[in-house]
Each structure stands twice: as C-alpha cells, then as structure tokens.
Amino acid sequence: MTAIEIRNLSKSFGAVRAVDDVSFTVEAGTVTGYLGPNGAGKTTTLRSLLGLVTPDAGEALVNGQRYASLDHPLNEVGAVLEATSFHPGRTARDHLRIMTTAAGLPASRPDEALEQVGLADAARKRVGGFSLGMRQRLALAGALLGQPKIFILDEPANGLDPAGIQWLRGFLRHLARDTGAAVLVSSHVLAEVEQTVDNVVIIAKGRLVRQGTLAELTGNGGGAVRVKTKDDFAPALRAAGAEVEEVEPGVLRVKGLDAEEIGRLALDQRVLLTEVIHERSDLQSVFLELTGEGAQA
Amino acid sequence: MTNLIRAELQKLFTTRLWWAMALVMFAFTAFGLAFLIAQAGVAPANGQPGLPALDDPAWLPLALSFSSGANIFTMILGIVLMTSEYRYQTITGTFLTTPKRGRVIAAKLGAGVLVGVFFAVISLLFTGIVAITAVLIGGGSIDLTSGRIPQLTLGVFATLVLYALFGIGLGALVRNQVAALIGGIVWAYVIESILGAFPALQTVGKWLPGGAAQALMNIDFDTGLGQPNLLPAWGGALVLVAYALLFALVANLTTTRRDIT
Ligand SMILES: Nc1ncnc2c1ncn2[C@@H]1O[C@H](COP(=O)(O)OP(=O)(O)OP(=O)(O)O)[C@@H](O)[C@H]1O
Ligand SMILES: [Mg+2]
Numbered sequence: 001m002t003a004i005e006i007r008n009l010s011k012s013f014g015a016v017r018a019v020d021d022v023s024f025t026v027e028a029g030t031v032t033g034y035l036g037p038n039g040a041g042k043t044t045t046l047r048s049l050l051g052l053v054t055p056d057a058g059e060a061l062v063n064g065q066r067y068a069s070l071d072h073p074l075n076e077v078g079a080v081l082e083a084t085s086f087h088p089g090r091t092a093r094d095h096l097r098i099m100t101t102a103a104g105l106p107a108s109r110p111d112e113a114l115e116q117v118g119l120a121d122a123a124r125k126r127v128g129g130f131s132l133g134m135r136q137r138l139a140l141a142g143a144l145l146g147q148p149k150i151f152i153l154d155e156p157a158n159g160l161d162p163a164g165i166q167w168l169r170g171f172l173r174h175l176a177r178d179t180g181a182a183v184l185v186s187s188h189v190l191a192e193v194e195q196t197v198d199n200v201v202i203i204a205k206g207r208l209v210r211q212g213t214l215a216e217l218t219g220n221g222g223g224a225v226r227v228k229t230k231d232d233f234a235p236a237l238r239a240a241g242a243e244v245e246e247v248e249p250g251v252l253r254v255k256g257l258d259a260e261e262i263g264r265l266a267l268d269q270r271v272l273l274t275e276v277i278h279e280r281s282d283l284q285s286v287f288l289e290l291t292g293e294g295a296q297a
Numbered sequence: 298m299t300n301l302i303r304a305e306l307q308k309l310f311t312t313r314l315w316w317a318m319a320l321v322m323f324a325f326t327a328f329g330l331a332f333l334i335a336q337a338g339v340a341p342a343n344g345q346p347g348l349p350a351l352d353d354p355a356w357l358p359l360a361l362s363f364s365s366g367a368n369i370f371t372m373i374l375g376i377v378l379m380t381s382e383y384r385y386q387t388i389t390g391t392f393l394t395t396p397k398r399g400r401v402i403a404a405k406l407g408a409g410v411l412v413g414v415f416f417a418v419i420s421l422l423f424t425g426i427v428a429i430t431a432v433l434i435g436g437g438s439i440d441l442t443s444g445r446i447p448q449l450t451l452g453v454f455a456t457l458v459l460y461a462l463f464g465i466g467l468g469a470l471v472r473n474q475v476a477a478l479i480g481g482i483v484w485a486y487v488i489e490s491i492l493g494a495f496p497a498l499q500t501v502g503k504w505l506p507g508g509a510a511q512a513l514m515n516i517d518f519d520t521g522l523g524q525p526n527l528l529p530a531w532g533g534a535l536v537l538v539a540y541a542l543l544f545a546l547v548a549n550l551t552t553t554r555r556d557i558t
Contacts, residue, residue, distance in 0.1 A: 013558075043558075044558070047556075047557070047558060050393060050396075051392070051396045052389060052392060052393075052556065052557040052558070053556045053557065053558060054554065054556060067396055068396040068397065069396075070396065073393065073394065073395075073396055074393075074394060079393050081389055081393075085385050085386035085387055085389065085390075086385065086387065086390075087308075087311075087312060087381065087385045087387055088385065089312045089313055090311050090312055091311070094307070094311040097307060097311075098304050098307045098308055098311070099304075099390065099394050101300055101303050101304040101307055102300055102301055102303075102304035102391075102394045102395055103300075103394050103395075104300045142390065
C-alpha cells in the first residue's frame with residue numbers, strides 16, 4: 001500500500017489558491033523532499049494530509065485512509081509541523097506524557113523518545129526556556145512516540161545548527177533505510193535535503209512543477225564535461241565529434257563525449273589534462289529555474 | 298475517552314494555573330467568610346434587617362451558599378482549558394493525537410465536570426469547616442440535614458460544574474484567551490450580578506445561569522431589595538442542564554470543522 005498519497009489536492013484561502021491540483025505519492029523506505037519557495041503551499045499540503053485543513057477538492061491519504069479516520073494516528077504517522085508550539089510552562093516530558101496518555105501508549109515512551117532525539121537531559125525543564133533547536137527535537141520526539149512508519153515533517157531543520165542538521169539528515173536516512181519508514185520532508189532550503197532525499201517533489205505557487213528521483217532532477221546537465229588543459233586540445237575533440245566551447249583560457253566545456261572518452265583521447269594525443277569534471281546542474285539551479293525564482297532575482 | 302479526559306486533566310495539572318486558582322479561591326472564600334462572621338446578627342443603622350446571627354439556623358446555609366462564588370474560578374479554568382490550546386497553538390498537537398475533534402471537545406467537557414466537582418469539594422470543605430466552627434463558637438447547633446443544606450450543596454456542585462462548562466463553551470467560541478477571560482468575568486460579575494440582584498431585572502436574570510443556580514440553591518435570603526423573583530428549584534436545574542448542553546454544542550460547532558493553520 002502506498003504510504004502517502006496525494007491526489008488532485010486543491011485548497012484555497014479566500015482568493016489565494018494555496019494548493020492547486022497537486023498529486024504525488026511517497027513509498028515506504030524512501031525519503032521524499034517537498035520543496036518550494038515561501039508561500040508555495042507546502043505547509044497547506046502537509047496540514048491537509050494531517051486532517052488539520054479540509055481540502056476543497058481531491059484527497060490526501062495516509063496508508064490509504066484519511067488521517068481523521070485513523071483510530072491510532074500516532075502509531076501510524078509521526079508529524080512535525082512548522083512552528084510546532086508547546087505550552088511554555090510545561091516540561092518536555094509532561095508534553096510527551098500528555099500525548100502518551102491521550103493516545104494510550106506505554107508510559108515508557110516519553111523517556112525513550114527524548115533519549116532518541118538527545119533531549120534526555122532537558123526532560124524535566126520547562127519548554128519556555130528551550131532554544132528553537134531543542135523545540136524541533138522535542139517535536140520530533142513527539143513524532144516518534146507511537147513508533148510510526150510514516151513521517152511527515154514540515155521544515156524540521158529550521159532552527160537547527162549545522163551539527164543538528166547533520167544529525168537530522170542521518171536520522172531521516174536511518175528511519176527510511178533501517179525502519180522502512182516513508183518520510184516526507186518539506187524545505188525551502190535545498191542544501192538541507194539534497195544529501196538526504198531519494199525523491200523530490202517541487203511546488204511553486206500552489207502548483208506541482210516537477211517530481212522525480214534526485215538523479216533525474218540533477219541528471220547530467222546536458223552531459224557537459226569541463227576540461228582544464230594548457231595544451232591545444234579543442235581541434236582533436238572537435239575531430240572526435242564533440243561540441244567544444246572555450247569558457248576561459250585553458251578551460252573547455254565539452255559536449256557529446258563523456259569523461260572517459262575524453263580521457264582516452266587525451267592519452268592518444270599526449271595531452272595533459274589537469275582537471276576533468278562532469279558538469280551536473282546542481283539542484284539549486286534546477287530549483288530556481290523551475291520555481292521561477294531565478295527569473296525574478 | 299477515559300484516556301482523553303485524563304490527558305485533559307494532565308494538561309491542567311502540569312501547568313501552574315490550577316493551584317494559583319485554588320489559592321485565590323481560598324483567599325476569596327476566607328475574605329467572604331470573615332465578612333459573614335463579622336456581620337452576623339449586626340443590624341444596619343437604616344433599620345433594614347441585617348445578616349442572621351451565628352446561632353440562627355439561617356446563617357449556616359447562607360455561609361455555605363457562599364461556596365458557589367467559586368464559580369468564577371472554575372469558569373476561568375474552563376476558559377483556559379480551551380483558549381490556551383489556541384494561545385500556544387497546542388491545538389495542532391492535540392488534533393494530531395486525536396483527529397476526531399468531537400472527542401477532544403467531549404474530553405474537555407468531561408474534564409470540566411471533574412474540575413467543577415473538585416473545586417466544589419475543596420470549596421465546600423473549606424467553607425464548611427470554617428462556618429461550622431464559627432456557628433459552634435457562636436453558640437449555635439449544627440444540623441446538616443436541615444435548612445435546605447443538602448439541596449444547597451447540590452446547587453454548589455451544579456454551579457461550579459456548569460461554570461467550568463460555560464468557560465469551555467465561551468473559550469471555544471471566542472478563542473482569544475484575554476478576550477474570553479474579560480468577557481467571562483464581565484458576564485459573571487457585572488451582567489449576572491446586576492440582572493440577578495434586583496427583583497425587577499430578575500425576570501431576565503432568573504433565566505441566566507447565575508439566576509438558575511440561585512434558584513437551585515433557593516437562597517431566599519432577604520437582601521433588602523425585595524422578594525427575589527426566581528424559578529422553582531427544578532426549573533433552575535433544567536435551565537442549568539440546558540445551558541450545559543448549549544455550551545457543549547457551541548464548543549463542538551466552533552471547533553470541528555475549522556482549519557487549523
Ligand atoms: N490560514 C490562512 N489564511 C489565508 N491564507 C493562507 C492561510 N494559510 C496559508 N495561506 C496562504 O497560502 C499560501 C501557501 O501557504 P503555505 O503556508 O502552505 O506555504 P509554504 O510553502 O508552507 O511556505 P513557507 O515556506 O513560507 O512555509 C500562501 O500564499 C499563504 O499566504
Ligand atoms: Mg510552510
């Protein structure tokens with residue numbers, strides 16, 4: 001069964017079409033990055049998925065069901081929402097205990113979950129004194145309480161320091177690879193998810209603009225290879241059928257041959273190459289191109 | 298549902314508000330009792346009848362009925378039970394844990410009933426101990442089965458429970474904590490007091506929760522403003538039940554379909 005399925009989802013707030021006919025799925029054992037600039041509709045999509053927002057049209061299902069019809073939601077889905085809020089006067093542990101009580105989970109879960117996110121030391125401190133990063137970890141602990149197999153995380157890296165982001169990446173990979181969970185994680189900062197996700201769904205102004213595997217999206221940026229050499233290599237490359245452009249003195253951008261073919265040719269021609277780079281269009285530029293941010297900037 | 302009600306009570310008892318409320322309630326009750334004791338049997342200069350004396354059997358019911366004044370505190374707790382979810386946006390987590398929202402509302406109302414009962418017990422115990430001691434010292438005798446004391450006790454329970462529910466309904470409707478608190482206090486202290494105090498206005502006031510609770514307790518103590526115009530006790534009870542249902546309905550309607558963003 002598909003872990004997360006979004007089918008023709010639409011939602012407007014007044015005149016704003018926050019989500020417009022969006023469809024995608026997330027399978028077990030994979031991490032999907034849900035990317036888009038500010039106001040793209042990411043949060044609205046995730047909140048629809050979690051039964052907090054009622055869609056105008058379409059469906060958002062977890063394990064084939066609407067979230068609101070789940071009998072034990074915490075055992076199926078773990079969610080971290082943007083700006084997850086806590087009562088400042090309550091301790092981290094009490095916050096989790098309340099969820100545990102309401103969901104009828106074992107009383108040992110709060111401490112275990114706090115341990116898992118590295119908050120055990122702050123368990124009995126009031127949340128009011130927590131840093132943003134600690135709050136994110138506490139929110140994540142809440143998502144882990146019921147040991148679910150689906151995770152829906154809205155900008156979970158917000159407020160984490162570089163070490164925290166590193167930890168989060170590893171943690172999300174662990175959830176997907178080792179526990180077989182389906183992870184849907186939103187972000188507007190590509191670098192955060194680039195090293196973690198298997199699949200990418202890009203949304204802009206409420207509309208889905210692209211989805212695919214990370215490899216498909218970053219792919220070969222037209223298959224160009226950048227070659228650095230002090231020798232006159234261009235004629236030989238052209239003779240071999242390549243398209244060559246001298247981007248700056250001593251740097252050639254070669255299309256039509258891959259790095260290995262270029263290397264062989266250089267060996268034949270006794271040309272010294274000081275650098276050979278497979279040019280990949282990085283996700284950032286794909287993203288900017290697709291979401292139209294680049295055009296505006 | 299038991300789990301959900303327990304979770305709601307945990308929400309209340311894991312923050313500091315509830316014992317602040319309990320403390321203020323004790324102070325408030327102590328202050329009122331001190332007044333009732335000091336003024337017992339003292340006739341005002343203008344010839345109006347004053348409070349009954351300590352050894353008058355009418356004094357104890359009067360003092361006990363004062364416990365119902367704690368309704369303001371259960372109302373505040375009811376308001377906070379609902380509005381703090383919106384104020385701190387914990388409503389998101391609450392609905393993630395229990396997406397069937399009607400169950401959340403039902404649990405809050407259930408918790409409200411328990412909070413009302415709890416405060417009624419501690420308020421009546423405190424008032425009872427102080428008042429009975431005062432009567433005994435004042436040379437009176439105690440008969441807890443007479444003077445409508447059982448009915449009055451029931452009335453205190455009903456009042457405190459009802460105002461907790463009223464607070465929850467009001468909180469669900471208004472959602473802004475400060476606005477709901479101000480609204481609730483103005484309602485209980487100003488509007489209901491005015492409409493409940495003067496017999497001429499009691500034609501309206503007797504239908505309000507405060508008036509209905511008064512009817513249930515049937516305190517026909519003469520305030521010097523004329524005979525009170527109240528519903529019969531059973532009528533008061535029915536009106537209170539109707540209000541409880543109304544508040545539950547309001548809480549449900551305003552909460553179940555709203556987008557949480
Ligand atoms: N409750 C609301 N009322 C009115 N408009 C809303 C509401 N919630 C969202 N919107 C609008 O819907 C659009 C999508 O918002 P959404 O929060 O889903 O975007 P997002 O992709 O999560 O953005 P961000 O990266 O800033 O978190 C925005 O134009 C936003 O202003
Ligand atoms: Mg967002």
